[in-house]
Amino acid sequence: MAHAAAFHDGLSPIAPTPSTDWPLTPMVRFPLPTDRNARILAFVSLANAAGRGAFITASTLYFTRIVGLSLTELGTGLTAAAVCGLLSGVPFGYLADWRGPRETAAILLALAAAASVWLLVVDSFWPFLVCACLISLFQGGGSAARQAALAQVVQGAEAVATRAYLRSIGNVGIGIGTGVAGVALAVDTRVAYLCVMGFNALCLALCPLIILRLPRSLTDTSGNGGRRPALPPLDVVRDAPYAIVTLINVVMMVHFQITEIALPLWLARHTKAPPSMVAALVLFNTIAVVLFQVRVSRGISNVAEAVRSWRRSGVTLLLACLVFAVSSVGSAVTTAIVLVVAVAIHVYGEMVQSAAAALLSYDLAPADKHGQYQGFFNTGMSFAQMIAPAILIPLIVTWGACGWMVLGVIFLITGLAMAPAVQWALRRQGASTAAIREAKA
Incomplete structure (x- = not known):
């Protein structure tokens, strides 16, 4: 918004x-x-x-x-x-x-x-x-x-x-x-x-x-x-691998606007659930992040684990989109149950992606230039908020269930694309062959 x-x-x-x-x-x-x-x-x-x-x-x-x-x-x-x-x-x-x-x-x-x-x-x-x-x-x-x-x-x-x-x-x-x-x-x-x-x-x-x-x-x-x-050099504008990692994050972060933009429109136009349910689902998402973000993120301690977690978030968000698509079928009660399941899957994928993005944004940046690098990465976050309506509204309102499927495939592709981008960034950093191999695994 x-x-x-x-x-x-x-x-x-x-x-x-x-x-x-x-x-x-x-x-x-x-x-x-x-x-x-x-x-x-x-x-x-x-x-x-x-x-x-x-x-x-x-x-x-x-x-x-x-x-x-x-x-x-x-x-x-x-x-x-x-x-x-x-x-x-x-x-x-x-x-x-x-x-x-x-x-x-x-x-x-x-x-x-x-x-x-x-x-x-x-x-x-x-x-x-x-x-x-x-x-x-x-x-x-x-x-x-x-x-x-x-x-x-x-x-x-x-x-x-x-x-x-x-x-x-x-x-x-x-x-x-x-x-x-x-x-x-x-x-x-x-x-x-x-x-x-x-x-x-x-x-x-x-x-x-x-x-x-x-x-x-x-x-x-x-x-x-x-x-x-x-004055130090403005390296971030010449760091193509980091820019690609940021761009992949931009596309993936469109999912943050699902509960704010896509879900209200989906409920009102394609399901039998009451529109007031949106508030309950948003609250559920918020509470889940407050209580479980740290727990979900445990174990992401290096780039290789972050890449694997990123891939898992892409698969999880694909599954969430497929469940959202199914919610258009059935009674109001059935729809409500399916939507709760979809939001639960979505928020898990959201938390995993957030943790993985945090580590990648830091570990792929030079230690003495975090200001410019984190500023650049955060610019991508803001840009994702701006482009989300243009992506979500046509897909969910016009295409309906098929739109959810297309959105899920986009998340899956984005989840798989991070590994080669990270390998490129590690090669630019002069990382060890073992680290690059782990990121690929």
Whole structure:
């Protein structure tokens, strides 16, 4: 959806294993990273996601009913903001590599918070357009800098694990923000909507304060005792294998929009299930990610395991699409059962793919250039959000069950395509023959 893409958080899709648990209930224990710096980044993700969840839920009504924008103006502004966010990752990630991710992230998130305060007083299209573009620009850049900080804090399988926590706790934050906005929607007054915009700004303002608790050593990426080197080369734009890996991820990540775009249209046009079931299925997906993302991701500790997991996600998503196609047949009760099964299979494939993508995005990037490389990889995530409607709507609405089958085959091919792309990337890195052989297996 346009507004979601406009203010996308690049830490959203993501994976294994700390030993410290934080009990939520006697039956459910939610693990947090044992590393202090990883926990700091987790709380940044929580605050950022809470503000974003509130904003996404209330923004359409706020800008159309309170600010007075037309739907065309709203769509134009959010699309422009999405483009700004799409283009911000690489240059700001490059800056983070050079100047240090800690301070770069803090400054960009502080600027995003200041621009969000401006949303409280915008009253026409042009101020809204400038404000939305600035917020998306600073948030996209801040996300790339946070990815670079994460790469310095943890490496390898531990980085995959930490990103799993960030994704899980990010979903918790989205739920908190959605609940806050839900209260405002129920009250339905100008003051209530302004409180939601204020809540978003407050959450963003907390992010730089939290991220500055990271050690100052993250500021120096030069390895020269604080002396800044010359500007590093912008290698990511010339790294063809990494670009192919990112492109394959873009195609696969279309599946993230199934529950938001394809499922509501499918239920309404091709099944006997009540449209209200969409909310229950989306909630099921969210809770599953919160509870099981880390557990599903265990065991993905190297590139070879990530490639095998990626292949498994392609097969799993194919199966989910086939089950979605079957849901058009039968009574309302039968359809509901089949849809629950399909969503369960889909969310498993989603979690496996997220974990595999996390490890590949880090391990295939040079250790001293994670800002520009993660910024580039996250640009692919944002691009996937933008192209998803153009792919899903014609397939699911026009082609129906056949469209689901075509979509499933696309996921299968994408799942199989990653292995040769990773082998190419490893050869470019000068990896050992054994590592390349394992990636192929």
